[in-house]
Amino acid sequence: MPNVIDTDAIVIGAGPVGLFQVFQLGLLGVQAHVVDVLPQAGGQCIALYPDKPIYDVPGVPRCTGRELVAQLLEQAAPFLRLHDEGALSHNVHLGHLVARLTPQDGCYELTTDRGLALCAPLVFVAAGAGAFVPKTLNIEALQGAPTPPTGLYHHLPEAGVMPPWAGADLVVHGGGDEALSAVLSVLHAPDEHRPARLCLLHRRDQFQADAAMNEQVREAMAQGRLELIIGMPVDAGVADGALQWLDVLGPDGQTQRPPVQHLLIQLGMSPKLGPLTQWGMDLARKQVTVSAATFESSLAGVYAVGDINTYPGKKRLLLCGFHEATLAAHDAAAKLHPDAPQHLLYTTTSPLLHTRLGVSS
Ligand SMILES: Cc1cc2nc3c(=O)[nH]c(=O)nc-3n(C[C@H](O)[C@H](O)[C@H](O)COP(=O)(O)OP(=O)(O)OC[C@H]3O[C@@H](n4cnc5c(N)ncnc54)[C@H](O)[C@@H]3O)c2cc1C
Structure with a gap:
């Protein structure tokens, strides 16, 4: 007890x-x-x-x-x-x-x-x-375990806390207010807290988000500080309790496996x-x-x-x-x-x- x-x-x-x-x-x-x-x-x-x-x-x-x-x-x-x-x-x-x-x-x-x-x-x-509770991906490999695998997150860390993706690759998944707000928080974090590479993964090249955030995210993309991956996550691999890979189905019907060390899901609550x-x-x-x-x-x-x-x-x-x-x-x-x-x-x-x-x- x-x-x-x-x-x-x-x-x-x-x-x-x-x-x-x-x-x-x-x-x-x-x-x-x-x-x-x-x-x-x-x-x-x-x-x-x-x-x-x-x-x-x-x-x-x-x-x-x-x-x-x-x-x-x-x-x-x-x-x-x-x-x-x-x-x-x-x-x-x-x-x-x-x-x-x-x-x-x-x-x-x-x-x-x-x-x-x-x-x-x-x-x-x-x-x-x-x-x-955060909405998550409907992918079998990511469900069922009491805690999400290492590398998969649904929340940003508290202000001032070093994020696990500092200096590594981070993919943020979503296209609404939550996802864009998370992307901007990551971009505005202190240098030592930022990932080496930041991608936004969304099913299309349009976001359902606040106009001001939309503009800032587009600007970051234009400046090369943020990449956009268009597609839907359809499968994932987990080994030893850690996220290993993510398959993304693109609008052309092709599946790609982008490098995903850390995946932050921001699909709302x-x-x-x-x-x-x-x-x-x-x-x-x-x-x-x-x-x-x-x-x-x-x-x-x-x-x-x-x-x-x-x-x-x-x-x-x-x-x-x-x-x-x-x-x-x-x-x-x-x-x-x-x-x-x-x-x-x-x-x-x-x-x-x-x-x-x-x-x-
Ligand atoms: C878009 C929107 C706009 C709104 N605008 C207005 C407005 O203009 N004016 C107004 O008066 N009201 C507004 N509301 C309504 C207002 O937000 C709610 O009335 C208010 O949030 C209710 O507060 P609460 O503390 O009762 O519940 P919540 O705000 O829902 O908080 C409940 C908390 O309990 C936690 N919780 C529940 N079960 C458990 C559990 N088993 N274990 C641990 N934690 C648990 C939840 O995680 C949550 O954080 C709006 C609501 C929405 C959705």
Whole structure:
């Protein structure tokens, strides 16, 4: 058995609502750990529309998905325990798929696909439309193994981390926003992080991406900093756990085997409800049914907030998720400390909240 981390609350999903949930719990003195399968916090805002503008967050006339997440992270920072370098640590577990949630002596024990185990009396399911998993190639040799072979990737490394393709050949596969954005990140990386040769592999010589990114990618191609391979990957070879070769079917019906030391697949993300359906909560149309007063599910102490829940009048909007997280936190804090007075405190005037936030009164 792995070591189990005991905490007050577990938040499943580090999307916008999960991040705000951690903040609201922190204000009420409830310590939370947050888990997400993605390597970055931000849920749909980062995975689906990082550079698109949002106009309906109260008090924020316009911000992109990425900017909103940066603000949510900054707001929740007093309760996220950050490294000096800004990397998330301690109570933020990224790259973990929550596989199981089981009741255990008045608590819930959560285990992830990578062996992390957490135990808490309170659980907040902020799982959106499900765990975001990258779309991958429908090639038998690349499927079935629990982890992708060496040389095959679905995510860029975190900023500042040396990529495995530094100084080697890298092929990025895709023709949408994700692929072009990845290509530009690779091109703009520091010299020592760049591959020796960079190719974009797409089924045709046209991209379905943002006009500005399109222009920059075309410019890089014209300057010889990026090659385009037109075709569809149809087969691949894996030996000793590493990608060996990739066959690409060209528009002329010919198959070619371009040199591929490292392959970064950028075909977008799709949400998978997956394990969540096995945790015992009542569901309606693949969503968790909750009380509209407390957002508690049919399991005592398990709340569902944000896009994952349903109740009469539910709207899948950020604003609604933030409201749900706030009320759920208050209900949960009262359950955790039933004898403590439950006064409503304002962040503007409460010395207690100032202490928790680490600001001066
Ligand atoms: C294109 C687009 C534009 C939008 N524009 C707006 C807008 O203008 N205004 C607005 O209010 N809303 C907008 N929305 C909706 C808004 O993005 C969602 O309401 C919001 O993202 C919901 O947040 P969430 O935290 O509940 O879920 P998500 O953002 O979906 O985050 C859930 C997280 O949980 C993780 N997760 C799920 N299951 C597991 C598991 N088993 N293990 C580990 N991790 C798991 C997922 O990987 C994900 O990161 C838009 C949505 C889209 C797609």
